[in-house]
Amino acid sequence: MVYNESSSIVKNLKEIAYDMKLLLVEDDSDLRVQLKIFLGRFFGCIHTAENGIEALKMYKEESYDLVLTDLTMPLMGGLELAEKIRMQNSEQNILILSGHSESDKLITLINLGIDGFLLKPVDLSRVLTQLNKSAQAIYDHKMFDYFSTTLEETNQELRKSNAELHKALAEIKRMKQSEPLNMPHEQLSGRELNDDEKMMLYTRSEKMSAAEFHSVHPFELDKTNEDLEILEDNFNVLLVSAERNINQETLSVLSRIVHSYAKELEMIPQFSALSYGIQQLATTFDSIEDVSKIPSIMPMLTSLFDNLEQWRRGIFFYRNVEDIHYMDNSLISDALSLQGMLSNQHHTSSDSDIELF
Template sequence: MDAKELKEITSQLSLLYVEDDHDLRAETLKLFSHLFKTTQSAVNGKLALEILEQNTYDLIITDINMPIMDGVTLSKKIKERFPTQSIIITSAHDQSSYLLELIDLGIDKFILKPFDMQKLLRTLTDVCTHIQNEKLIKKYKLEIETSNRKLTQKNVELESLVKILDNKIIQLNTNNKLINKIAQKSPKDAINTISTKPPQAKRTLIKDSNDMYIYNEYMVNNDLLELSTLEKDIAAISALFNLQESITEEAVLHLARNLSLYSKILNNYALFKKLSIEISTLADVIQKNPKSFIQNCCNIYILLESFIYVLKRWRLSLFVKGVRDPNIYDISMINDIKTIIIILQDNEGENSVELEFF
């Protein structure tokens, strides 16, 4: 092992070197400064402890025989506060009486003075390799714990989504039962059944009226065909999203534009303003977050399909079957819209955690 190979291991590590001999400390620090990312020195144990109050180091190398506080006392105090701290002891032959005590403290290695360069390099290689391995283990453990927390949160979100979809199925079944109870009538009879004002109601009242007769008469003759066309376009784009490799930002933005046009038609009528506002909000969020939409398409697709399906049933029930309650499907559609928006906004800018093992 030469210094160049050792540097590949130590180049990202920090070192605190404790030595009272000025000349030895200065000479050895020159070597250490080329090997370690950062180096710091102290002339005795007391100063070393003061430095450790402010900073942490991957490795501490300390002499035994020093004034004010020796290396044995320093090592005891360090191990009391930082039990896993890596420490290498430098000692002379006549200081071997301390070795058993230091072994009991968990000192990593011992180096005899004067230093033999090859032995010094081998010792540093052994200890620093162990330090790097421990750092990698901590890093991977942290990444795994973070990933597990995110997966747990995702499971909670998916469970919540399943509950929402279960409730939606119940709502759809209930609504279908109500619709099936309505007698089959011609469009004109259905209009008369739900009308609250006479046929001669003035068209100038349309935008502010809650009269279903006026909505049927006006929308059938003017906007209903455009709503149907937009629904088909929206459904076609959604079908493309089911083939995830075909998703493009252009398609997502086209979807947002069609939803916006749909909401603008509904916004002309007081009775549909609430639904119009929600659809408009969805269009705005999709337009601002096309990348998030693409990344989360697998979660959004089923909700989008549910919304489109219910939107079509709402239009047919209202203007063909003549349902009495024009807002019968609002809750179902608005729930889908709000859930899609939550998914888009929660995942905006979020980066997934990727683990790479070697």
């Protein structure tokens, strides 16, 4: 893939900023909406304001991890807003959006300790780089505070747990010494089920939790998780790179991503139906000759990949879902609906502008 560097930034930003709160201040309504949609792929919560006065009122009512503000706005500009925010919280992370003609204000902003600058017109690749840098600094600071605060509590819990563990081990030893030799299989103590037995348990059950699923073949699933995550990141990078232009190369890359996703799932028998649904969508992409059809289905395709990421995290990363098939029908339906839309457009053309936001 030619997007390795951007893919790494996208992946890191999604991992560290998903629970951060961002205040976006921009008087240009079109740019404000576009930035909110774009940044919403990374930040869990985004509040917007159209001038400094509105933003300052919101800031007094809520706390934010990061403030991204335009420099020139009516009523109150970004410079005055940054000064007032610094008076309330000298540690607040602030990024400034500014035009080249506003360089006379940059010295004042630097003296205020502004964390970074983004020049207009907005270049999304540079926005990603600066946001990743700022979000990483915020994340590192949070982690430092967290570990510093909880270190003593952890030590106390460890001391308590050690005492309880010694007591429990003594009780287990006593019980084993008095345990009968002929016990039912499900009551066997101290023996792990082998992989064949675990798989037999799965085939006898309509449902299987993610934890049970991983206990059968953990190493293969870890590799699958990594490969699927890379494909999701590549799709997100493709969205950024195709913001203003979707061409035949874009369609080719998109087709490879969807084909590869289906191929990864094909290796896991439990997800053969889901793999088939995604493979059908990928095959439809191969038959498209007119790229002007793609922008109209991009919102649905983006939603599909967002849902696939949620599905992957629940099963392969967090391993906290009670049924590994809980999203199968929904994902298959989304993939086949997209396939149907593309098929219906097979003999039509679109003259709409190519725009992702």
